[in-house]
Amino acid sequence: MTATAKTTTRDTRRKPARKEAPANVTPSPTTDLAPINSADSAHATPILEGSKVTSAPLVSLRASPLNPRKAFEPGSIAELAESILHKGLMQNLVVRRGDQPNTYEVIAGGRRLKALTLLADAGRIPPLFDVPVRLAALTDLEALQLATAENVERRSMSPLEEADAFLGMVTLGATPEDIALKFGFGQKTVEQRLLLARDLGEEARGLLDAGEISLGNAQIIAHTKGPMRRHLIGAALRGAKPEGLRTLIREGSFLVAHARFDVPSSGLEVVEDLFGEVPPRFADPGAALALQLDWVNARADKLRARGKHHFVEVETSQSAHGSALSAGWPDYTAHSGYRDLQGTVFKVSTVTGEVRENSGVVRKADEAARERAESAARKAATASEATGSSGGAIRKSGWIDGHAARAASLRTALVGDHKRGVALTLLGMLGGSASKLRVDWSSVEVLDVPAVRERLQALDERLGGLLGVKQPGDRYARCPVQGDRFSGNWRDRDSREFAFYTALMTLELGELLDLQGILTACTLANWNIYQPEGPVAEFVTRLGHDVQARPALRLTDAHLKAYTRDRLIELAGDAGLDHEGMAKLGTSKLIREAILAHADALFEQGYVPAIARFPEALPPLLAAEAAPVIASDEDGEGDEDPGEDDTGTED
Incomplete structure (x- = not known):
């Protein structure tokens, strides 16, 4: 059973910053931090315990490479710069000491840093402009968690930026459970974001960032690779929905559900989706198909040995659709009155591995040959031996x-x-x-x-x-x-x-x-x-x-x-x-x-x-011969030959 992935929809509208009293900051030549007499923020999280609020010159601040948010809209930065110029900086930046002397890495406040830098580049504030900051001793994991938490709170990150942030935290030692608890996400959402970060691939990442494919489609695409991934990306660009991509995977993969052989003892690798996006499938479909054909041929040999069937054949089809696995036109018919010509045809899809056992069918060539023979016999029976006429x-x-x-x-x-x-x-x-x-x-x-x-x-x-x-x-x-x-x-x-x-x-x-x-x-x-x-x-x-x-x-x-x-x-x-x-x-x-x-x-x-004239009189019938005939299957496998029920009528 395929479970539908739950997609968390996030509000990407920019929320106004929390209002605080403007900081009275003036340009200062000092490059070291001087304490500012202000109380710690009531909103400080435990990760900032032991930090202190102070100020630092703008030229000493550097953007952190750990900031998960990579894309900033230039127009919104310009608006924020005008607001800072006229109203002051409403919220301090969170920093830690940088790798170089007298430098500080901005962990939280990347947009504000860009706005201040824009003002300085335009000559509207001096390079030594004092910026209120909270200095904290943070590990890389703590820094990444803090930067992510700020962006999550502001709803300012794309799902892919969240995914990269979560993967960074896992790389630094966090567990998916830790991340889910810390940021208020469901663990399934965190796992899905990690899958995106690990397996989506550059082409699909670019399309997701550009809004050309949906998050739901991206989550399906991340489960695939090679030709199947290219196939799904093309379908997504043509407007396919996530369920449509799941259908393409089901129709283009050898699913475990189609296997007739013993899967556990086969040793084949099974690709399973923990989120139920797509059904389990074989990592090596070629090897699975070989085992499937071995099973079908063994089954066909068993039916041939019983001698109940006029023929037993095994055929393959390159179609992934189940309808193509029926033994019908143009070679077979399931509506023939010649019961002694009935046989079984196994159709196997080389794409999905699905097997269809078609019983009670007749080769059209056999049916045509029988009809010709019967027609010839009827003509011979009505012909005159004296004249040799037809x-x-x-x-x-x-x-x-x-x-x-x-x-x-x-x-x-x-x-x-x-x-x-x-x-x-x-x-x-x-x-x-x-x-x-x-x-x-x-x-x-x-x-x-x-x-x-x-x-x-x-x-x-x-x-x-x-x-x-x-x-x-x-x-x-x-x-x-x-x-x-x-x-x-x-x-x-x-x-x-x-x-x-x-x-x-x-x-x-x-x-x-x-x-x-x-x-x-x-x-x-x-x-x-x-x-x-x-x-x-x-x-x-x-x-x-x-x-x-x-x-x-x-x-x-x-x-x-x-x-x-x-x-x-x-x-x-x-x-x-x-x-x-x-x-x-x-x-x-x-x-x-x-x-x-x-x-x-x-x-x-x-x-x-x-x-x-009426034909010559036929032998008399006994009353018992009018009773219906009920067929029985001696070996108890009545479902083997469903086409052998006595339901035909004589014309």
Whole structure:
């Protein structure tokens, strides 16, 4: 879990100096300190115990290199100089003896020293101007602490100046806990400032000082180095926020959270952020990736040894995004019906080390090869050995005629069969998609069945025309009755539906069952108009034999035009005509004319071309075979193959 760093916002407005009585100072030629008769400041801190208030000539004062504040605004120095000139020096400077004789190092009061020096350089005060000072014996650490405390109190230091000051104190022996207690900061803030001082780097320091990147961004950048640091600096300059930089680190680093191998025993160095700015990551991502790939390959070998998968592959990706680790387009699909072709693909990001195990996927190349093989097998199964013609030689319109003949025979056989009508309605309500059985008119193919239309017209007369039976040739006659009678204005829909219900209740039970069975039958034996040459569904085949459906298809010129010459000769032989004689005819047109000469007689005899017949009867099913199959995992690792649940449906 990534914790958001707390950033302390400091008021950088300059506060007015604390008012004190002006000191009566006059130029003095002496270079040694003479005591001034004034009481010690009530605000003196313990660090100044034993110090004394006196005066020193301006020329003897030197700015301390320990002063953490490096940047001074020239305009504010000039304003302070004018104030000192007209009102006097309101507060003394804190000094310690300098390295050179008769010199003093200014520990607190750097801005006042600059203002006095500006006045002296302009000739507005003499170089020997007496400056009130407090002389104290201070160590370097005490001097740095005092200078920092004054600037912190005045809110005049930038975060980076505070950081450098705190690092100086640590170098001189202070601890982060000492600094936090002395200056009223949280220890986390002190630690963050120390990180800035140590690790921010010159480029980012300059950008932070110039206000081109924020303190929050600088704290994130300080955790990085090399190409990642340059990447983050560029993002910060483009306006990225701290959370955005954290995301870049997560997406561009091998995170410990992504490791599948045993991290403690690996011996790899882990970079951890004590402040929760960024998640733990490996210092050597290359070594971590090698161990990660070793783990993935061992896992893949284990799955291959089980023999449950058609294939197990390991692939790498240079993307840092998790979405790129899914085994999808263009090489794989997770939506194939070929369960025996399913396998597992491990995708490993070489950037973040993240591993994605994609189960139940199928190679698109394998799927395409299987489809080609099945298509070839279907064509071979419908081809004639006598002529060697191809099963695909019959045009689409011929196949549609065949399907329509079978469907019409089924629908006619179910008129008045109440028991089967109710059974099929229940099957449709329970989701019997294998037969494409639906009480849904949106996908029903237009098919006029005289027996259906005649019975519906009779029932419609009993209902006073409420059904709205459609006439033959109606291009929108998917539903044989007015199926959208309850659409339109929804405000009176309830009343219209209840009126229809009231009318239905005037029918006898047998008539209601008759209507139910007819409407159910009209949804039966649909076919795919885009690929009508596909095999007849097993359910439809079994149902056709169960109801003893007798398809009828009169041979017409329009239907025969769907056949090639070889297939016309086959049909003639199948119908018992002189196909050898027809084979000697020169064109398909002549063969069609020869067949059509016998069309009426063939229809009267009940001849049905092969394209419209139901396939041979299938072996009977036991009741137990209708029960759902529940898969089990013998080795108890059910989560290994989530794609092997039996949820598919036969089309």
